[in-house]
Amino acid sequence: MKGNRSRDTQPEVAVRSAAHRLGLRFRKHERPVPDLRCTADLVFRSARLAVFVDGCFWHSCPDHGRPPRTNESYWAAKLRRNIERDRRNDEDLRARGWNVLRIWEHDDPHHSAERIAQLVRDHSCNELAPRFGE
Numbered sequence: 001m002k003g004n005r006s007r008d009t010q011p012e013v014a015v016r017s018a019a020h021r022l023g024l025r026f027r028k029h030e031r032p033v034p035d036l037r038c039t040a041d042l043v044f045r046s047a048r049l050a051v052f053v054d055g056c057f058w059h060s061c062p063d064h065g066r067p068p069r070t071n072e073s074y075w076a077a078k079l080r081r082n083i084e085r086d087r088r089n090d091e092d093l094r095a096r097g098w099n100v101l102r103i104w105e106h107d108d109p110h111h112s113a114e115r116i117a118q119l120v121r122d123h124s125c126n127e128l129a130p131r132f133g134e
């Protein structure tokens with residue numbers, strides 16, 4: 001398996017289309033901050049919101065994320081590194097003034113889209129202010 005953030009997974013597509021139906025506009029598979037090596041699944045630039053749709057296995061969801069029985073220590077270490085990287089990315093993004101939302105692939109896509117819409121509303125109050133560097 002290459003990489004652990006594969007593009008256009010089914011849960012991700014479901015969240016994107018639910019968000020589109022709510023009238024949300026966003027970019028997909030983009031680095032919120034160009035010099036941070038971190039690609040978000042949905043990026044809302046004006047609200048400075050980065051959304052990640054995390055796979056239950058790769059990101060160790062509390063309900064479904066369990067390392068496979070074979071090579072358990074290998075997987076445990078690998079998955080732990082993923083969690084650490086997720087946290088680091090979240091911190092780096094927040095340090096640059098971004099809002100971060102992580103969604104599990106098992107979450108209901110419509111409910112997730114509502115949460116996204118709420119955050120976009122909450123953080124878009126400066127929509128009419130001049131923006132620099134975009």
Ligand SMILES: [Zn+2]
Pocket residue numbers: 056061062063064065104105106
């Ligand atoms: Zn899960």
